[in-house]
Amino acid sequence: MINENPFSLNYTPDHFCDREKELNQLQTNFFNGLNTVIHSPRRLGKSAVIKHLFHQLENERLVETIYVDLYASQNMQDLIQMLAEIVLKKFHQKNFIAGLQQILKGLSPTVSFDRNGTPSFILQINAQQYQTSLEQIFGYLEQQNKKVLVAFDEFQEVATYPDKAEAILRTHIQNLSNVKFIFSGSLGAKRPFYQGAEVIVLDKIDREVYKQFIITTFENQKKSITPEAADYLLDFSDVYTYYTQLICNQCFSQKDKLLTVDMAQQIAANYLESRKFDYENIINLMTENQRKLTIALAKEGAVLKPNAMEFLSKHKLSGASSVNQALKVLLEKQIFFQSTEGIKVYDVFFRRYLEQYF
Numbered sequence: 001m002i003n004e005n006p007f008s009l010n011y012t013p014d015h016f017c018d019r020e021k022e023l024n025q026l027q028t029n030f031f032n033g034l035n036t037v038i039h040s041p042r043r044l045g046k047s048a049v050i051k052h053l054f055h056q057l058e059n060e061r062l063v064e065t066i067y068v069d070l071y072a073s074q075n076m077q078d079l080i081q082m083l084a085e086i087v088l089k090k091f092h093q094k095n096f097i098a099g100l101q102q103i104l105k106g107l108s109p110t111v112s113f114d115r116n117g118t119p120s121f122i123l124q125i126n127a128q129q130y131q132t133s134l135e136q137i138f139g140y141l142e143q144q145n146k147k148v149l150v151a152f153d154e155f156q157e158v159a160t161y162p163d164k165a166e167a168i169l170r171t172h173i174q175n176l177s178n179v180k181f182i183f184s185g186s187l188g189a190k191r192p193f194y195q196g197a198e199v200i201v202l203d204k205i206d207r208e209v210y211k212q213f214i215i216t217t218f219e220n221q222k223k224s225i226t227p228e229a230a231d232y233l234l235d236f237s238d239v240y241t242y243y244t245q246l247i248c249n250q251c252f253s254q255k256d257k258l259l260t261v262d263m264a265q266q267i268a269a270n271y272l273e274s275r276k277f278d279y280e281n282i283i284n285l286m287t288e289n290q291r292k293l294t295i296a297l298a299k300e301g302a303v304l305k306p307n308a309m310e311f312l313s314k315h316k317l318s319g320a321s322s323v324n325q326a327l328k329v330l331l332e333k334q335i336f337f338q339s340t341e342g343i344k345v346y347d348v349f350f351r352r353y354l355e356q357y358f
């Protein structure tokens with residue numbers, strides 16, 4: 001029998017680590033009638049924590065949950081189409097057409113059926129109709145017997161829409177009492193849109209909690225990992241959720257029953273080796289200045305003042321203004337990000353690669 005790898009890179013309710021505090025906060029906000037903004041650097045676990053909250057709420061059957069991933073959306077019409085699809089799927093699985101007529105009254109969506117007879121629709125609306133359609137969809141949710149919690153994930157996309165999307169949404173959202181929201185993404189929480197919402201900044205999972213989770217997860221699958229090996233993996237991944245899950249996934253998938261620190265080191269080294277080609281590609285696309293700065297930052301881990309004399313001379317960088325220029329580009333390209341500890345190379349494994357190979 002093939003053992004399922006519990007360190008999945010997709011959300012699985014059975015192998016979810018901690019986030020008790022955030023789950024509590026999200027739930028409390030919702031039951032107190034507050035909207036929540038949740039933001040963090042990429043890949044720390046925003047989407048997973050929302051999915052876990054929704055899993056718990058759905059189990060209790062007290063709340064209707066609606067999860068909308070706006071990643072691929074480009075304008076208000078996309079948002080409305082996505083939202084309407086999910087609402088229909090949830091409340092009108094069996095009577096799609098009737099549901100469509102009810103939820104998008106007067107907006108003439110085009111309906112089509114695939115080979116299996118599964119219906120879908122395309123909505124083509126203009127800016128004037130945004131208001132009506134949102135009013136209808138939210139109005140529909142407002143009338144539900146149960147309270148409704150809508151999560152807009154990747155909400156930073158809305159700020160890039162050509163329409164005055166935030167303003168439009170804001171007026172609708174303010175007037176709802178049965179429907180509350182979670183806005184999640186890589187958000188600048190200072191935007192006026194979020195005034196009045198509670199803000200959660202998602203941080204790393206507590207190291208000791210994560211360590212125990214790793215050990216227990218191995219044990220639950222009749223394998224084991226030494227505490228030293230777990231510590232090594234957490235160091236290697238900088239306790240950054242996505243990278244921790246990924247390296248644990250690799251370690252779990254090897255055949256031996258016991259994972260020692262030597263084996264963990266070997267697996268981590270092999271992993272970096274396997275990514276060498278991608279990493280070299282990133283480096284080759286950089287200018288000389290960018291490359292030197294990236295390597296310097298990788299070696300330091302985190303740097304609070306990358307244009308300070310001390311850092312520049314230690315790494316033989318060419319001067320504050322060209323460093324500032326490189327910094328700007330690499331922050332924009334998300335090669336770097338600004339963390340509470342200072343500026344860091346975003347991809348933890350790319351950082352490890354640079355540390356080791358340069």
Ligand SMILES: Nc1ncnc2c1ncn2[C@@H]1O[C@H](COP(=O)(O)OP(=O)(O)OP(=O)(O)O)[C@@H](O)[C@H]1O
Pocket residue numbers: 008009010011012015016017018019040041042043044045046047048049185186241242245
């Ligand atoms: N608490 C957790 N326990 C176990 N795995 C988790 C946990 N949180 C996140 N993960 C896993 O870590 C990875 C990153 O999480 P997720 O996609 O939720 O991050 P995110 O903050 O939404 O990222 P992005 O900013 O790219 O949308 C995923 O593979 C997810 O399954």
Ligand SMILES: [Mg+2]
Pocket residue numbers: 046047048153154
């Ligand atoms: Mg996400």
